Structures are given as C-alpha cells and as structure tokens.
Amino acid sequence: MKQIPANFSRPDTxxxxxxxxxxxxxxxGFQGTSLRQLTAEAKANLAAVNYHFGSKExxxxxxxxxxxxxxxELRSRNLQQLRLGAERPTSRQVLQAFVEPTLAFRDxxxxxxxxxxxxxxxxxxPDDTLRKIFMRLMEPIFLLxxxxxxxxxxQLSRSDLxxxxxxxxxxxxxxxxxxxxxxxxxxxVTPAADxxxxxxxxxxxxxxxxxxxxx
Amino acid sequence: MKQIPANFSRPDTxxxxxxxxxxxxxxxGFQGTSLRQLTAEAKANLAAVNYHFGSKExxxxxxxxxxxxxxxELRSRNLQQLRLGAERPTSRQVLQAFVEPTLAFRDxxxxxxxxxxxxxxxxxxPDDTLRKIFMRLMEPIFLLxxxxxxxxxxQLSRSDLxxxxxxxxxxxxxxxxxxxxxxxxxxxVTPAADxxxxxxxxxxxxxxxxxxxxx
DNA sequence: GTCTATAGATTGATAGAC
DNA sequence: GTCTATCAATCTATAGAC
Numbered sequence: 001m002k003q004i005p006a007n008f009s010r011p012d013t014x015x016x017x018x019x020x021x022x023x024x025x026x027x028x029g030f031q032g033t034s035l036r037q038l039t040a041e042a043k044a045n046l047a048a049v050n051y052h053f054g055s056k057e058x059x060x061x062x063x064x065x066x067x068x069x070x071x072x073e074l075r076s077r078n079l080q081q082l083r084l085g086a087e088r089p090t091s092r093q094v095l096q097a098f099v100e101p102t103l104a105f106r107d108x109x110x111x112x113x114x115x116x117x118x119x120x121x122x123x124x125x126p127d128d129t130l131r132k133i134f135m136r137l138m139e140p141i142f143l144l145x146x147x148x149x150x151x152x153x154x155q156l157s158r159s160d161l162x163x164x165x166x167x168x169x170x171x172x173x174x175x176x177x178x179x180x181x182x183x184x185x186x187x188x189v190t191p192a193a194d195x196x197x198x199x200x201x202x203x204x205x206x207x208x209x210x211x212x213x214x215x
Numbered sequence: 216m217k218q219i220p221a222n223f224s225r226p227d228t229x230x231x232x233x234x235x236x237x238x239x240x241x242x243x244g245f246q247g248t249s250l251r252q253l254t255a256e257a258k259a260n261l262a263a264v265n266y267h268f269g270s271k272e273x274x275x276x277x278x279x280x281x282x283x284x285x286x287x288e289l290r291s292r293n294l295q296q297l298r299l300g301a302e303r304p305t306s307r308q309v310l311q312a313f314v315e316p317t318l319a320f321r322d323x324x325x326x327x328x329x330x331x332x333x334x335x336x337x338x339x340x341p342d343d344t345l346r347k348i349f350m351r352l353m354e355p356i357f358l359l360x361x362x363x364x365x366x367x368x369x370q371l372s373r374s375d376l377x378x379x380x381x382x383x384x385x386x387x388x389x390x391x392x393x394x395x396x397x398x399x400x401x402x403x404v405t406p407a408a409d410x411x412x413x414x415x416x417x418x419x420x421x422x423x424x425x426x427x428x429x430x
Numbered sequence: 431g432t433c434t435a436t437a438g439a440t441t442g443a444t445a446g447a448c
Numbered sequence: 449g450t451c452t453a454t455c456a457a458t459c460t461a462t463a464g465a466c
Contacts, residue, residue: 013449029342031246035442045450050443052449117341124339124392126332127244135398146401160416162404166397167420170389171382177339178381183350186361189377201375205382205424212423215415228431249459260432265461267431 014052016042019111022063026118030060030130061133064122067115072141074101079141079148091152092207098145099172099202103195106176120177123169142169153210160214168206175202229267231257234326237278241333245275245345276348279337282330283349287356289316294356294363306367307422310383313360314417317391318410335392338384357384368425375429383421390417 011019020042024033035056039046053059078097082089106116122134150161175198182191192198226234235257239248250271254261268274293312297304321331337349365376390413400406407413 027341029244029246029340031244032342034440036440045452046442047444047451048449056442121339121341124336124389125244126242126336126392127247131398139399142399143401158401158404159406162401162406163413163416164420166393166406167386167390167417170387170393171385171424174339174385174388175382177341182381183346184354184357186358186373186377189373191374191377191381198378200430201378202382204427204430205379208427209386209420209424212419215419250461251459260434261460262433262462263431271460 013042013044013048017044017049017052017059018063018066021059022067022111022118023114025060025063026114026121029121029125030056031127057129057133060129063115063118064133064137067112068119068137071101071105072137075141076144079144083148083151089148089152090207091149091210092203094145094148094152095168095203095206095210096199097148098141099206100199102172102176103199107195116176117178120173120175123173124177149210156210164210164212167209171206172202228257228259228263232259232264232267232274233278233281236274237282237326237333238329240275240278241329241336244336245271245340246342272344272348275344278330278333279348279352282327283334283352286316286320287352290356291359294359298363298366304363304367306364306425307418309360309363309367310418310421310425311414312363313356314387314421315414317387318414321391322410331391332393332396335388335390338388339392364425371425379425379427382424386421386424387417 017038020038021033024038024041028037035049036046039048042048049056049059053062075098078101079094082093082097102116106112119134122130125131146161146165149165150156150158153161156164185191232253235253236248239253239256243252250264251261254263257263264271264274268277290313293316294309297308297312317331321327334349337345340346361376361380364380365371365373368376371379397406
C-alpha cells in the first residue's frame with residue numbers, strides 16, 4: 001500500500017530514479033552512467049539508489065521490469081488471440097502482434113522512447129549485466145513468437161525459421177535503437193519516423209523476408 | 216621500416232595490444248575493459264598502451280582501422296565492379312558484394328571473429344567514443360551501398376530505400392554480433408553458422424525484404 | 431621500449447546523524 | 449527516508465629509472 005505523496009505533481013524519489021535511469025542508461029550506457037550523474041538527474045541524494053534498490057544493478061533490473069512486464073503481457077495476449085482464431089494467421093499478422101505494441105507504446109510517453117532505445121541496446125550488448133537481466137524477461141515472449149510464426153509458416157524448416165526470426169529481431173532492435181538518431185543520411189532523404197508509417201514499413205520488409213523462398 | 220623482431224613466432228607488443236583490445240572490447244565493451252585487464256591479456260606492461268597509442272581511445276581507433284580499411288576497400292571494389300558492368304545488377308548481387316567479404320573474413324582468422332562482434336556492437340552503441348570512430352570509417356561505404364542499391368531498385372522511392380537499408384543493416388549487425396552466441400534457442404533447433412550457409416540464408420531474407428512491394 | 435611507482439580523479443557502496 | 453561524510457577500490461595517464 002503506497003502512501004499518497006504530499007506533493008501530487010511530483011513523482012516520488014523511487015520513480016524519479018527509475019525515470020532518470022532509463023534516460024541515462026539509454027543514452028550513456030549502463031557502465032557509462034555513474035550513480036552521481038544519475039542521482040543528480042533525479043534530484044535525489046547519492047545514497048538514494050542503494051536505499052531504494054540495493055545496488056546499481058538492481059536498479060537496472062527494476063528499469064526493465066517496470067516497462068517490460070506490461071508490454072510483454074500485451075504482446076502475449078495478441079499472439080495467443082491469433083493462435084486461438086478460427087483461421088491460420090498470416091506471418092504479417094504474427095509480426096504485427098509483436099511489433100505494434102512496441103512502437104505504439106514508444107510514442108505514448110517520452111520516457112518510453114528512451115526505454116525502447118535501451119532495449120535496442122540490450123539486445124546487442126555483450127555486457128553480461130545488461131543482457132542477462134533483459135533476456136530473462138524476454139525469453140518467454142520470444143519462444144511464443146517463434147511458435148506462433150511456425151504455425152503461420154509451416155513450409156519453413158525450424159532451423160530456417162530460427163535464423164529468419166533472428167534477422168527480423170536484429171532489424172527491429174536496430175530500428176528501435178536508432179530511429180530518429182541517424183548517423184548517416186544520404187542527401188535528399190528526410191526519413192519520417194512516426195509510429196504508423198514506421199510500423200507498416202518494417203512489416204513490409206520483415207514479412208517479405210520471413211516468406212522468402214529458400215535458395 | 217619495421218624492425219624484424221628477434222622472436223619470429225611472437226607478434227610484437229603493439230600487435231598483441233591490438234589483438235587483446237579487439238577481443239576484450241568485443242566481449243566486455245569499451246568502457247567495460249580496463250587498461251589493466253587489457254595489458255595483462257596482451258602480456259604487456261600497463262604503460263604500453265599509452266606509449267604505443269597515446270590513449271585508450273586512440274587504441275580503439277587503431278583496432279577499427281586495422282581491419283576496416285582493407286575490408287571496406289574490398290567491399291568498395293566489389294560494388295564499383297557491379298556498377299561498371301554491362302547489365303543492371305540485381306539487388307541480391309549488390310547485397311552480396313557488401314555482405315560476403317564480412318562473413319568470409321570472419322572465418323579466416325580467430326581475431327576477426329571478435330572484430331566482427333565489435334562492429335556489430337559499434338553500430339548500436341550509443342556511446343559517442345565507439346560510434347563516432349566507427350561511423351567515420353563506414354560513411355563512404357554506406358553511401359556507396361545506398362547508391363548502388365538505388366540503381367538496382369529504381370522502382371523504390373529514396374525514402375523507402377533508406378528505411379529498408381536501415382532494416383537490412385540492423386539484421387546484419389545483429390547477426391554479426393551474436394552469431395554463435397545465442398541467448399535463447401528453441402528446443403530441437405541446432406543452428407549452423409558456417410559462413411557459406413549463413414550468407415545464403417541472410418541474402419534470401421534481405422533480398423526479399425528489399426524487393427517487397429509497399430503496402 | 432619496457433618497467434615501477436604513483437599521481438589525481440572517480441567509482442559503488444555504506445555508516446550514522448537527523 | 450534523506451542527508452553528509454567517507455571508505456576502499458579502481459580507473460587513466462604520466463614521470464622517470466633502466
């Protein structure tokens with residue numbers, strides 16, 4: 001039972017720490033962010049992280065859990081609904097069930113945008129701390145996505161499906177991580193990155209890749 | 216004019232530092248690797264990095280340059296050759312000209328495998344140090360790849376092409392970064408990761424994605 | 431070129447007053 | 449719960465002997 005804070009407009013310290021952490025971990029990395037930076041950004045005391053979470057690493061885990069548990073719950077409902085439908089789902093529907101919640105959620109609130117970049121980073125990061133925490137939370141939904149795609153694409157061998165899902169998650173994580181922060185843009189191109197057009201662009205690409213015939 | 220070392224079988228200190236750096240930066244990250252670890256791994260003195268390279272950051276730049284300059288030279292020759300051919304190249308040929316050197320080179324020597332993972336990481340890493348050094352070296356070849364793909368896919372708008380290339384590079388970097396080190400493997404799948412089959416798998420996927428019709 | 435020793439700054443974490 | 453003060457460890461980088 002949480003106490004109602006005296007000042008309604010200001011999130012309590014614990015939440016401010018989570019907000020600052022997802023912002024800084026996303027832009028400077030986990031190892032690249034010191035607790036001094038972090039607590040300053042959150043307008044909290046240096047000792048606050050250890051008081052509320054126990055350690056820097058436990059703070060990172062809390063950052064992931066706060067957003068990922070409800071997001072994966074939504075993805076899971078979407079995928080289960082497709083599996084229970086009367087007709088076999090198309091591969092595009094399956095991919096959409098997984099992708100759409102991410103990009104829609106990214107545009108809903110500004111903190112979520114940083115979080116999505118943090119996730120994009122966590123997938124590629126070789127650092128054990130970051131990746132292990134993330135993978136533990138993602139494993140069930142990855143396996144569910146794999147199984148649902150297998151039903152949508154029965155002609156594909158399990159091994160081919162595995163690789164293609166691997167490629168697709170790479171394209172997705174790269175997009176989530178870097179969308180709107182391009183390093184290199186060819187002259188004359190002004191890429192739009194709103195959720196709706198980005199979703200349909202990425203689904204066109206991924207669906208065609210998943211359904212490609214094998215050479 | 217380099218001196219021939221007294222002991223022929225052992226690379227000199229500078230090269231051992233580069234080898235150790237690409238191995239450790241790939242597995243623990245740039246910020247996650249200390250000069251103490253690094254010089255211990257290279258069996259060199261703690262002061263050796265600063266003597267030979269001037270700073271930790273300059274060592275990172277040297278790690279990239281050693282491998283990336285010849286690799287991009289090869290990619291560039293491949294792409295230019297396609298552009299000068301009599302017929303318009305297919306999108307698969309263009310992608311292959313870029314991808315094949317990477318994966319072939321990865322299997323040639325064991326250090327290169329670590330380097331390829333480091334590159335996969337550099338693309339997604341928000342850390343300025345890592346990314347800026349990398350992007351400076353990659354910008355010319357990215358733009359050449361973009362232009363060559365535009366010739367192979369004239370029906371695609373420049374903006375759509377940009378996004379799809381973005382997705383493709385994401386899939387590639389993810390594959391290079393994680394191939395052989397999967398976190399999650401569904402039961403019954405034993406993915407093979409030799410260069411030849413991986414190349415054809417990834418080209419099937421990327422070519423179909425690039426050529427997909429727009430929804 | 432390689433080494434020891436160390437400067438100078440920063441880190442995550444904690445003890446204890448309030 | 450929040451604060452100050454501080455510990456013990458670690459870091460990059462450098463000075464200077466050999």
